Each structure stands twice: as structure tokens, then as C-alpha cells.
Amino acid sequence: MIQLYNVSKRYGAEGASVTALDDVNMRVREGEMVFLTGPSGAGKSTLIRLLLCVERVSSGQVLIGGRNVHALRDESIPYLRRNFGVVFQDFRLIETRDVFDNVAIGMEILGLPRKDIVRRVGQLLEAIGLQERAHASPRDLSGGEAQRVAIARALVNEPAILLCDEPTGNLDPQLSREIIQLVCEVNRRGTTVVVATHDAALIEEFGARTLTLKGGRLVQDRDRADRGGDMLAGGLDLSRLDDPMAEIE
Amino acid sequence: MSATLRLISFLRAALRLMRGSPWLNAVSVLTIAASLSLCGLFAMAFFNAHTLIDELGSSLTIQVYLEPDTPEERIGQIEARLREHEGVKRVRALSSEADRERNRKLLDPALLEGLDDEAIPGQPVLALELDSSLASRGDLEALVHWAGQIEAVEAVEDVAFGAERLRLLFAVLEIIRSVGVVLSAVLLASALFFVFTTVRLAVWGRRREIEILSLMGATPNFIRAPFLLEGALQGLLGAVVAIVAVGLLHLELEGLVRDVYLLQVQPSLLPPGMVLWLLVGGPCLGVLASGLSLGRAFKV
Ligand SMILES: Nc1ncnc2c1ncn2[C@@H]1O[C@H](COP(=O)(O)OP(=O)(O)O)[C@@H](O)[C@H]1O
Numbered sequence: 351m352i353q354l355y356n357v358s359k360r361y362g363a364e365g366a367s368v369t370a371l372d373d374v375n376m377r378v379r380e381g382e383m384v385f386l387t388g389p390s391g392a393g394k395s396t397l398i399r400l401l402l403c404v405e406r407v408s409s410g411q412v413l414i415g416g417r418n419v420h421a422l423r424d425e426s427i428p429y430l431r432r433n434f435g436v437v438f439q440d441f442r443l444i445e446t447r448d449v450f451d452n453v454a455i456g457m458e459i460l461g462l463p464r465k466d467i468v469r470r471v472g473q474l475l476e477a478i479g480l481q482e483r484a485h486a487s488p489r490d491l492s493g494g495e496a497q498r499v500a501i502a503r504a505l506v507n508e509p510a511i512l513l514c515d516e517p518t519g520n521l522d523p524q525l526s527r528e529i530i531q532l533v534c535e536v537n538r539r540g541t542t543v544v545v546a547t548h549d550a551a552l553i554e555e556f557g558a559r560t561l562t563l564k565g566g567r568l569v570q571d572r573d574r575a576d577r578g579g580d581m582l583a584g585g586l587d588l589s590r591l592d593d594p595m596a597e598i599e
Numbered sequence: 600m601s602a603t604l605r606l607i608s609f610l611r612a613a614l615r616l617m618r619g620s621p622w623l624n625a626v627s628v629l630t631i632a633a634s635l636s637l638c639g640l641f642a643m644a645f646f647n648a649h650t651l652i653d654e655l656g657s658s659l660t661i662q663v664y665l666e667p668d669t670p671e672e673r674i675g676q677i678e679a680r681l682r683e684h685e686g687v688k689r690v691r692a693l694s695s696e697a698d699r700e701r702n703r704k705l706l707d708p709a710l711l712e713g714l715d716d717e718a719i720p721g722q723p724v725l726a727l728e729l730d731s732s733l734a735s736r737g738d739l740e741a742l743v744h745w746a747g748q749i750e751a752v753e754a755v756e757d758v759a760f761g762a763e764r765l766r767l768l769f770a771v772l773e774i775i776r777s778v779g780v781v782l783s784a785v786l787l788a789s790a791l792f793f794v795f796t797t798v799r800l801a802v803w804g805r806r807r808e809i810e811i812l813s814l815m816g817a818t819p820n821f822i823r824a825p826f827l828l829e830g831a832l833q834g835l836l837g838a839v840v841a842i843v844a845v846g847l848l849h850l851e852l853e854g855l856v857r858d859v860y861l862l863q864v865q866p867s868l869l870p871p872g873m874v875l876w877l878l879v880g881g882p883c884l885g886v887l888a889s890g891l892s893l894g895r896a897f898k899v
């Protein structure tokens with residue numbers, strides 16, 4: 351599902367550049383749950399940005415579902431991103447929209463009918479126990495609630511891959527545990543999940559496969575709960591990647 | 600998916616944007632309204648003055664007075680020469696008697712009491728009717744010059760040319776035109792600037808939202824649309840305000856003309872065509888400014 355071959359990423363101009371990733375090779379299988387760990391500055395966020403094509407590799411290749419994503423034309427990038435759900439440390443909920451409309455964003459992007467949106471968002475809010483707060487402002491949510499809403503938002507279109515960058519960074523240990531439990535549940539239903547976190551205790555507790563980065567290099571790959579799976583692109587929808595106009599209809 | 604659904608969701612987003620900065624939006628709408636109403640008013644003033652000139656132009660004549668004893672044959676020659684000029688539509692020859700008759704009608708009957716017929720002035724006249732399509736002041740000056748030349752012709756005594764009023768009107772028209780163009784340009788530019796700025800600030804205020812939308816797979820056009828719509832809505836609101844303002848002015852003016860000057864004319868500041876122009880022009884102005892403001896932003 352995700353493959354990296356000799357991936358390096360340097361920021362800044364030649365000469366004065368910072369090496370964020372250094373010759374990283376890894377693969378994540380479909381349906382897998384992976385922790386990406388390492389100290390601050392190890393390159394975790396950079397790796398996630400490369401997957402989302404926010405940044406381009408300096409050298410090497412990133413393959414999603416067997417496709418070299420950095421060979422994609424700019425117009426195709428939005429369609430690549432629709433295969434991912436993303437969750438961040440700081441939630442990044444849109445404050446001018448209420449909880450319901452935040453979760454609905456992904457479906458609005460796809461231009462789905464309002465009645466489908468109402469049904470699907472309702473289901474998700476119920477699943478995260480926030481149906482009562484549908485019309486609350488994100489400002490009025492606690493950290494744990496906000497992150498649950500962010501996860502619901504990421505999952506609204508049932509993406510093939512869920513990427514979480516320090517999802518528990520702003521939460522206390524109990525809430526962190528609940529969030530990771532939620533993410534594990536998502537993974538059990540078939541979604542491939544990558545969680546970047548430097549919280550070793552959390553990883554210890556959940557014990558999934560763990561990739562450790564240090565100074566941009568992949569230093570450890572501990573696979574304790576290999577679920578199997580294959581390298582095929584099953585579950586990914588890459589069919590529209592080369593047809594940016596398809597969405598406009 | 601249907602375009603209507605999409606439009607509705609973009610509209611909701613645009614309204615959210617406008618609610619986000621109500622004051623700045625109000626300023627944009629008002630500058631658009633001010634510039635549109637002034638453009639409209641200048642256009643109407645210009646248009647009305649043009650109509651007036653057309654009317655005056657069609658009633659414009661040059662009277663060529665000939666010496667009283669000019670022989671018929673000579674009159675015919677001069678008439679033929681005058682006819683050659685392309686600005687001349689028609690030439691009417693009046694005999695001394697006809698001229699005297701015309702003058703008698705112009706004079707007060709009381710004044711004519713017991714007056715000898717011979718005492719009333721009368722001489723052969725050639726009345727030239729001019730082509731009403733005097734496009735510009737340049738044409739008018741050419742005619743004035745030409746009329747001066749007629750005076751040099753033998754047997755021509757005097758040439759009367761009622762061009763003074765027309766000259767004044769042309770001057771007024773030129774002032775309206777230059778002041779109008781400059782003022783309208785300045786106002787339109789400031790309206791563009793205000794919309795440009797509101798949209799810039801809206802984009803800046805929403806940069807995190809834009810980033811999220813982009814990460815979730817929104818296309819650049821999807822992200823741009825609400826901002827363009829915001830500009831369009833500002834333009835539309837501005838146009839509506841302008842129409843109401845000019846409409847009120849129109850009613851005021853109509854009342855003034857009727858009640859104070861007791862005139863039966865219908866001044867028109869807001870013909871239906873103008874309303875349409877404003878309703879189309881406002882949103883176009885807004886979208887243009889917004890588009891300029893967005894530039895090539897959101898390139899994934
Ligand atoms: N946009 C950027 N420009 C320059 N350097 C960056 C940028 N983003 C990250 N870096 C650098 O790259 C390295 C890896 O950063 P990051 O991927 O954020 O690490 P992590 O998420 O593991 O803390 C750090 O040294 C950081 O300073």
C-alpha cells in the first residue's frame with residue numbers, strides 16, 4: 351500500500367540544507383497499523399508530508415498503491431489525497447463551521463448530496479459519541495472531543511489510509527489512550543493506519559508494528575503483530591488520478 | 600453531482616466568509632455602490648446631453664442673406680454651390696417678399712400698426728438645413744469656418760449661424776466626459792482595491808482552513824470558488840445599493856422638475872438598460888477584483 355525506496359528529503363538550498371529524511375526504505379501493507387516514532391526532529395512529519403505530496407522527495411521514490419506519487423501532475427494531487435484521512439496534533443478544526451459541518455467537509459469536496467451527508471455525518475457523530483454536539487462550535491469542545499471530531503472528519507469518505515501526526519500530543523494520557531483505541535478500531539475495520547508519535551508508553555501499550563526514525567534515518571522496524579496482507583492496491587481508488595476533470599462532471 | 604448542489608454549498612461558504620468580516624465587506628459594497636452610481640449618473644448625463652445635441656443639431660440652420668437686388672440667376676448659382684457641401688441637407692430659397700412675410704410674423708402686431716409694408720425688412724435668403732449627425736465639435740468648427748467663407752462670396756451680405764448654443768453644449772458635454780471618465784476610473788479603481796483587499800484578508804484569515812481543505816483533496820478551484828463568489832456577492836449588493844440610490848435621486852429630480860420648474864419633461868436617470876448594466880457590471884467587477892486578489896494562489 352505504501353512503499354518508500356531510498357527516500358531522502360532535504361529542506362533548504364543546496365549547501366545550507368537540512369536533511370530531514372535520509373535514505374529511508376519501508377513498506378506498509380494494506381490493512382496494517384503502524385506507529386512511526388522517534389524523537390522530535392526525527393523526520394516523522396516530513397514522511398507524512400511526502401505521502402500527502404505536500405513536499406516532494408529530494409531523491410528516491412514514494413509509491414502509494416504501486417504508483418510513484420511524485421511523478422503525478424499537480425492537478426492529480428487532490429485526487430491522490432482523497433485516498434487519505436489526516437489527523438493532526440492541533441486538531442485543525444475549522445472554527446467558522448460547527449462540528450457537523452467540519453465532519454462534512456470531505457463529502458462537500460466530493461460534492462455528495464446533502465441527504466447522504468446528513469446520514470453519514472450523523473452515523474459518525476454517533477460512533478464518536480458526539481451526536482449531541484453536532485451544532486456546537488469547535489471552540490467549545492474539549493481536547494478529546496475535538497480530536498474525535500477530527501478523526502470523524504478524516505474518516506467521512508472511508509479513506510484507504512488514515513495518517514495521524516502526533517494525534518495525542520495535546521491530550522492527557524487517559525484521553526490519548528481513548529484516541530488510540532478509536533484509531534485501532536478504525537484499523538480493525540480494514541483501514542490502513544499510520545500514527546506518528548513520540549509517546550513510547552502509548553506504543554508499548556498498544557504494541558503494533560513500530561518504525562523508529564532517528565535523525566532522518568530508519569533505525570528500527572519492530573513488527574510484533576503482523577496481520578499479513580498484501581502489497582496490492584486493493585481498497586485504494588487511484589482510477590481517477592489521471593483525470594482531474596472527472597470530478598467536475 | 601449536480602451543479603446546483605455545488606453552487607449552494609459554495610454560496611454557503613461565501614456567506615460564511617462575508618459574515619467573518621462584516622465591516623470590511625460593508626465598505627467594499629459601499630465603494631462598489633458609489634462607483635457604480637457615479638458611473639451610471641455620468642453615463643446618463645452624457646447620454647441626455649447627446650440627445651439634446653441631436654435635437655438642436657436637427658433644428659440648426661444657416662441663414663445666408665443676399666443683397667436685395669441680386670438677380671435670380673445669381674441666386675441659383677450660389678444655391679447650387681451651397682448644396683455641394685456634404686453637411687448641408689437641404690437649401691430653401693426665400694424671396695424678398697417671403698422673407699418680409701416671415702419677419703412680419705416675428706414682430707409684435709402692435710408695432711406693425713400703420714407701418715408701411717416697405718418698412719419691414721425683407722431680402723432674398725437662402726436657408727440651409729444642416730445634417731443632424733454632427734458627431735463632434737470638430738465638425739461644428741469646420742461648418743463655422745465654411746460659413747465664414749460664404750460671407751466672402753460676392754452678393755452675400757451676411758451669414759447668420761445659430762451655433763453659439765450648440766458650442767456651449769459641446770463644451771459642457773466635453774467637461775462631463777472628461778470629469779466623468781476620470782472620476783469613474785478613480786472610483787472603479789478604489790472599488791476594485793477594496794474588494795481586492797477584503798478577499799486578500801479573507802484568504803489570509805482562512806489560510807489554515809485552506810490548508811486543511813487542500814490536504815483533504817479539495818481542488819484549487821473548489822477552494823477558490825467561495826472567494827470569487829464573495830466578490831460577486833459584494834458586487835451584486837453594491838449594484839443593488841446603487842440602483843436604489845440612483846432610483847431615489849431620480850424620484851427626487853422628477854418631483855423637482857414637475858413641482859418647482861413646472862416642466863413636463865421626463866428626466867431619466869435609471870432606464871431599464873442601466874439597471875441591467877449595473878446588475879451585470881457589479882458582480883463582474885467583484886469577480887474581477889477577487890480573481891486578481893487570488894492570483895495564482897492555491898496551486899496545491
Ligand atoms: N519546512 C521546513 N523547512 C526547513 N526545515 C524543516 C522544515 N520542516 C522540517 N524541517 C526540519 O526537518 C527535520 C525533521 O522535521 P520533522 O519532520 O518535523 O520531524 P518530527 O515530525 O519527527 O519532529 C527537523 O530538523 C526540522 O527542523
Ligand SMILES: [Mg+2]
Binds near residue numbers: 394396515516
Ligand atoms: Mg512532527
